[in-house]
Amino acid sequence: MIEIEDIVKSYNGTTVVDHISLTIPPRTMSVIVGTSGSGKTTLMRMINRLVEPTAGTIRIDGEDIRDVPAHELRRRIGYAIQGHGLFPHWTVAQNIATVPKLLGWEKSKIEARVDELLGLFQLDPAQFRNRMPHELSGGQQQRIGVARALAAGPNILLMDEPFGALDPLIRAKAQEDLLAIQRKLGTTIVLVTHDMEEAIHLGDRIAVMDKGKLLQYAEPAEIIVNPATPFVADLIGTSDRPFRLLSLTRVGDHVETGTATGSPIAADASLRDAYSDLLWSGRTAAPVTRDGQAIGIITLAACARMAARPQ
Amino acid sequence: MKIGLLIRLAVFLVLVALLIQPDLFQGFFALFARPTQPAIYNQGNLLDITISHLTIVAIAIALSTVVAVGLAILVTRPFGAEFLPVSRTIANVGQTFPPVAVLALAVPILGFGTAPTLIALFLYGLLPIFENTLTGLTTLPPNVIEAARGVGMTGRQRLMRVELPLALPVILAGIRLSTVIALATATIGSTVAARTLGEVIIAGLQSGNTAFVLQGGLIVGILAVLIYDALAGLERWLTARTGQKQAAAN
Ligand SMILES: Nc1ncnc2c1ncn2[C@@H]1O[C@H](COP(=O)(O)OP(=O)(O)OP(=O)(O)O)[C@@H](O)[C@H]1O
Ligand SMILES: [Mg+2]
Numbered sequence: 001m002i003e004i005e006d007i008v009k010s011y012n013g014t015t016v017v018d019h020i021s022l023t024i025p026p027r028t029m030s031v032i033v034g035t036s037g038s039g040k041t042t043l044m045r046m047i048n049r050l051v052e053p054t055a056g057t058i059r060i061d062g063e064d065i066r067d068v069p070a071h072e073l074r075r076r077i078g079y080a081i082q083g084h085g086l087f088p089h090w091t092v093a094q095n096i097a098t099v100p101k102l103l104g105w106e107k108s109k110i111e112a113r114v115d116e117l118l119g120l121f122q123l124d125p126a127q128f129r130n131r132m133p134h135e136l137s138g139g140q141q142q143r144i145g146v147a148r149a150l151a152a153g154p155n156i157l158l159m160d161e162p163f164g165a166l167d168p169l170i171r172a173k174a175q176e177d178l179l180a181i182q183r184k185l186g187t188t189i190v191l192v193t194h195d196m197e198e199a200i201h202l203g204d205r206i207a208v209m210d211k212g213k214l215l216q217y218a219e220p221a222e223i224i225v226n227p228a229t230p231f232v233a234d235l236i237g238t239s240d241r242p243f244r245l246l247s248l249t250r251v252g253d254h255v256e257t258g259t260a261t262g263s264p265i266a267a268d269a270s271l272r273d274a275y276s277d278l279l280w281s282g283r284t285a286a287p288v289t290r291d292g293q294a295i296g297i298i299t300l301a302a303c304a305r306m307a308a309r310p311q
Numbered sequence: 312m313k314i315g316l317l318i319r320l321a322v323f324l325v326l327v328a329l330l331i332q333p334d335l336f337q338g339f340f341a342l343f344a345r346p347t348q349p350a351i352y353n354q355g356n357l358l359d360i361t362i363s364h365l366t367i368v369a370i371a372i373a374l375s376t377v378v379a380v381g382l383a384i385l386v387t388r389p390f391g392a393e394f395l396p397v398s399r400t401i402a403n404v405g406q407t408f409p410p411v412a413v414l415a416l417a418v419p420i421l422g423f424g425t426a427p428t429l430i431a432l433f434l435y436g437l438l439p440i441f442e443n444t445l446t447g448l449t450t451l452p453p454n455v456i457e458a459a460r461g462v463g464m465t466g467r468q469r470l471m472r473v474e475l476p477l478a479l480p481v482i483l484a485g486i487r488l489s490t491v492i493a494l495a496t497a498t499i500g501s502t503v504a505a506r507t508l509g510e511v512i513i514a515g516l517q518s519g520n521t522a523f524v525l526q527g528g529l530i531v532g533i534l535a536v537l538i539y540d541a542l543a544g545l546e547r548w549l550t551a552r553t554g555q556k557q558a559a560a561n
Contacts, residue, residue: 048461071463071464073463074460079458079462084454085452087455087473088455088477088553088554089552098462102468132553135554
């Protein structure tokens, strides 16, 4: 658990993070969104003391982070940044091994860990272990960057626009991988982005920032339905609201009995994808399958119902 | 690449032959000496003089490197930043001082011999290495430095594991420049009785024997070319290994 209490950061009299308090529950993903310059990066960097706050307190699992030497604190917190920041003079394996090595792990344990992480990110260890970072694609570099951040098994992972430099397809894949890894490892993740779509897709909770202030910190559905300020509403985009709401819900939760024709929709697809599919194929209902088994149908009416503002 | 390697090898072999068996070149150098004059330097062993020349240069540049890199590290640390301008000035002064003047000033203090030459070469070598190390350490990719801090390296670990290795090609370019300057400048040292190849050239000038001048000059020239080439190759290799663009030094 990360408790941020009345934190302030000023540079030469300009306040860039303005009395922010928020509590990030363990094993969840919180996404910080906001326009450029709103203080997202500064807020996140105060969690691993890359930036020292002007005032306020941050506690991790009850412990004030000022009670730990900064470099030791950082070894316990994974940190992944845009453009990956891999060490260009080290191989992939050396990069991933950075923190375990700083922590003085045994060689054999480090090697096993490197291979395990490469496997986790679907990169063949034999093929990638000894490559230099510049011999990787952007997507691969990004994965190694996250693998390095996770190498010592941190409870907390901070990510500053980790997918900012990726093309849309690779980006979507990276998001899915991150969700899968988060579910598997139970890591508490704080992710910064200025893409509301990404925030809604990834976040258990979303923190919206503007001009150094925290405007709202809530679950995605709450932010969409009850934006705290006009700025938050703008950020979501009023015309996108129904679709953003649909994207939060899985088809499997709204299956009805009956039969329908045409290509089936997977139960774990989002209602938004189902809605889009139905509109595009001109159907009012489509069969739903889970693991290849037909389990019912999803209807256009159900989608429309879910897209409406909850009363 | 293949051809380049052959040429390098050939030049190197010529140099070795010239140092070990200068008589092989008797016919060639005789073209530049008067009939009554010896064509091959006969007041000392060319190999010994060359080794002495190289040793003086190596010691001076090693000292320059230690001091210049050390200074550049100090002034790029947070606590040393205020010394940045003053250290730059000192290094610049070292460079604007003509080596001959340094020799002239050093002799009364240190006496004749190797010491004044070492001092002059050392001072002369400081600036290029200092400037390049400074460039190297201050133009590192910001997100890599950020990552080094973010993974929890201490200041010293960042310096030793990330900053210096990444700045190395640029630092090497400075060392290369200083070395080549020192190789040539060292010849002046023989005027204050340091044992360098200048001795061969001066003997030629004094007796009007162009063959001697040519021998001394040729050996210094080949040494400079080979060392320059080797260091430049090392820099290219280091830079390519990290996929960086050719370091933007000199
Ligand atoms: N070291 C610093 N010195 C002075 N001002 C700073 C410093 N770091 C950040 N700022 C200022 O603080 C404000 C917030 O910066 P920050 O990097 O946190 O924004 P951000 O929300 O991450 O923006 P972006 O989306 O563009 O990354 C900006 O106005 C920035 O100029
Ligand atoms: Mg930012």
